[in-house]
Amino acid sequence: MTRFFLLALCLAVAAPAAPAAWAQPMVSKVRIGEHPDKTRFVMELSEAPRYRVFALADPFRVVIDLPELRWVPGRGEGDRKGGLIAAMRFGLFAPGTSRVVLDLSAPAQVKRVFVLPPTGSYPYRLVIDVVPVSRASFLAARAAPVVSDPPLDPAASAVTAPPQPKADPRKTIVIDPGHGGIDPGARSLTGVDEKNIALAYARALKRQLEAGGRYRVVLTRDKDIFVRLRDRFGLAERVAGDLFISLHANNHDSPRIRGASVYSLSEQASDAEAEALAAKENKADIIAGINLADQTEVVSKILIDLAQRETMNLSKQFANGLVGELGRVTKLLGNAHRSAGFAVLKSATVPSILIEIGYLSNKTEERLLRSKKHRIGISQAIGAAIEAYFERQTSLNRT
Numbered sequence: 143m144t145r146f147f148l149l150a151l152c153l154a155v156a157a158p159a160a161p162a163a164w165a166q167p168m169v170s171k172v173r174i175g176e177h178p179d180k181t182r183f184v185m186e187l188s189e190a191p192r193y194r195v196f197a198l199a200d201p202f203r204v205v206i207d208l209p210e211l212r213w214v215p216g217r218g219e220g221d222r223k224g225g226l227i228a229a230m231r232f233g234l235f236a237p238g239t240s241r242v243v244l245d246l247s248a249p250a251q252v253k254r255v256f257v258l259p260p261t262g263s264y265p266y267r268l269v270i271d272v273v274p275v276s277r278a279s280f281l282a283a284r285a286a287p288v289v290s291d292p293p294l295d296p297a298a299s300a301v302t303a304p305p306q307p308k309a310d311p312r313k314t315i316v317i318d319p320g321h322g323g324i325d326p327g328a329r330s331l332t333g334v335d336e337k338n339i340a341l342a343y344a345r346a347l348k349r350q351l352e353a354g355g356r357y358r359v360v361l362t363r364d365k366d367i368f369v370r371l372r373d374r375f376g377l378a379e380r381v382a383g384d385l386f387i388s389l390h391a392n393n394h395d396s397p398r399i400r401g402a403s404v405y406s407l408s409e410q411a412s413d414a415e416a417e418a419l420a421a422k423e424n425k426a427d428i429i430a431g432i433n434l435a436d437q438t439e440v441v442s443k444i445l446i447d448l449a450q451r452e453t454m455n456l457s458k459q460f461a462n463g464l465v466g467e468l469g470r471v472t473k474l475l476g477n478a479h480r481s482a483g484f485a486v487l488k489s490a491t492v493p494s495i496l497i498e499i500g501y502l503s504n505k506t507e508e509r510l511l512r513s514k515k516h517r518i519g520i521s522q523a524i525g526a527a528i529e530a531y532f533e534r535q536t537s538l539n540r541t
Contacts, residue, residue: 166209166210166211166212167187167188167189167191167208167209167211167212168187168188168211168212168213169185169186169187169188169211169212169213170186170187170188170265171185171186172184172185172186172230173186174223174224174225174227174230175224175225176224176225177225179273180225180253180271180272180273181224181225181226181227181250181271181272181273182225182269182270182271182272183204183227183244183269183270183271183272184267184268184269184270185206185242185267185268186264186265186266186267187211187265187266187267187268188265188266189266190257190259190266191208191209191257191266191268191290192208192209192290192292192293192294192295193206193207193208193255193268193288193289193290193294194206194207194287194288194289194290194293194294195207195252195255195270195287195288195289196252196285196286196287196288197250197251197252197272197280197285198431198433199249199277199280199281200434201245201246201428202245202246202248202249202250202280203243203244203245203246203431204243204244204246204250204252204270204272205241205242205243205244205431206241206242206243206244206268206270207235207239207240207241207294207297208239208240208241208242208268208294209238209239209240209294210234210237210238210239210240211240213232213240223247225272226246226247226248226250226272226274227244227245227246227247227272228245228246228247229244229245230242230243230244230245231243231324231325231326231429232324233322233323233324233325233326233366233367233368234322234323234324234365234366234367234368235297235300235323235324235367235368235430235431236297236298236299236300236367236368237298237299237300237367238295238297238298239294239295239297239298241323241324241368241430241431242324243324243429243430243431244272246272248274249274249275249276249277249279249280250272250273250274250275250280251272251273251275251279251280251283251285252270252271252272252285252288253271253272253273254269254270254271255268255269255270255271255288256269257269257290299373300323300363300367300368300369300370300373301362301363301369301373301374301376301377303360303377303380303381304360304381306381306382310358312355312356312357312358313356313357313358313384313385313532314357314358314359314360314381314382314383314384314385315351315357315358315359315360315383315384315385315387315528316359316360316361316362316377316378316381316383316385316386316387316492317344317347317348317359317360317361317362317387317389318344318361318362318363318374318378318386318387318388318389318486319337319340319341319343319344319361319362319363319389320336320337320340320388320389320390320391320423320486320496321335321336321337321340321390321426322337322340322341322363322365322366322367322368322369323337323366323367323368323369323430324368324429324430324431325337325368325426325429325430327340327390327391328391328392328393328502328503329393329502330393330502330503330508331503331505331508332508334502334508334511334512336390336391336392336393336502337366338366339391339499339502339511339512340389340390340391341363341364341365341366342517343389343499343517343520343521344361344389345361345364346514346517346518346520346521347359347387347389347520347521347524347525348361349521350518350521350522350524350525351521351525351528354525357528360377360378360381360383362374362377362378368430370427370430370432371424371426371427371485371486372485374388374486375486375487375488375489375492375494378489378492378494379489379490379491379492383489383492384492384493384532385460385492385493385494385495385528385531386487386489386492386493386494386495387494387495387496387497387524388484388486388487388494388495388496388497389496389497389499390423390496390497390498390499391498391499391500391501391502391511392419392498392500392501392502392503393501393502393503394501394503394504395503396503397503397504397505398504399475399501399503399504400473400500400501400504400506400507401472401473401474401475401476401478401500401501401507402468402472402473402474402475402478402497402498402499402500402520403474403475403478403479403480403497403498404461404464404465404468404478404479404480404495404496404497404498405419405420405461405479405480405481405482405484405487405495405496405497405498406454406457406458406461406479406481406487406494406495406496407454407457407481407482407483407484407487407488407494408454408481408482408483409483410481411480411481411482411483412477412480412481412482413477413480415480416480416481416482417482417483419482419498420482420483420484420485423484423485423486423496424483424484424485450488450489450490453489453490453491453492453493453494456493456535457487457493457494457495458479458481459493459531459534460493460495460527460528460531461479461495462479463527463530463531463534464495464497464523464524464527465478465479466527467523467524467526467527467530468497468520468523468524468527470523471519471520471522471523472499472500472510472516472519472520472523473500473507484496497524499511499520
């Protein structure tokens, strides 16, 4: 007997001041059906969608690209599973493109993709049948994406570098809100996503730095959208950034663990926990359904050359000063400056650090992370560390 797992999606309520948003297609429900020979994934939509569907290996995933959709996933949606589907997530992948990623429990291929017209109480339905195959069969098939007619437009770039102002003597600070879009990052017990915490702190830090007029500030993202790891530090290099600051919030198996920490890049992880965190953060592109097979060795490797050694030393100097400033306004982990092979920190020219502002898995710290007062305090501490860092560099250059 076929079993269906109903995944209810709570639709966002459109604001009266923005009627144009109603023009976007909407998703009302998603279903996963287990059959003897296949797993069926069904999306109910307000109109017939254009789509691009393909499967990826290592890990095995099915990726569904669609026009930008109006939907708000219910809490714990990605924890649902059935048949070959071990987990599901969705979000904005690129401007104009929403993406669904289905994590698979075994090698599988996309057998059929079709759209059913409205009938009775059902709206349009996008139906995707996934069938099990061996790993060897999957790799040998090299199946092309299944595309609609007319096809979905290619995904646009999520990152565009702002124009470089002429004769601007200010230092450029690049702020990177971790995760975003289809990649939620860590999630608290109450359903708070790391991607939203990171963006809120990035905006607060931007306001703090711009208020003094001494810095030009660039965000790698200013909305809930996915950005590839290499595009994040690539933007910092294109705008000739003087510092790159990636903001995150963490999770831990123990709800008692709390405290902020600062990470810089290193060939050798400072400890096992730092190494595990870097490995988790480096999976962001996999989570978003990126095919890593086409990345060159230069892109894939973490370290580096002599030019980057100097950048790494500057990063460590800034990180040390930042730990001192953060310790004035928030609790720190022991050994608060740590290091590991974070892919997002591997710019050869821009000193880069990653801040884990706190733990969403700790109830006390989750409340802090959500408070405006804490955002302002953290932003002021980072601002003070930036001031001290550049003052030191100026002093060293004079001597």
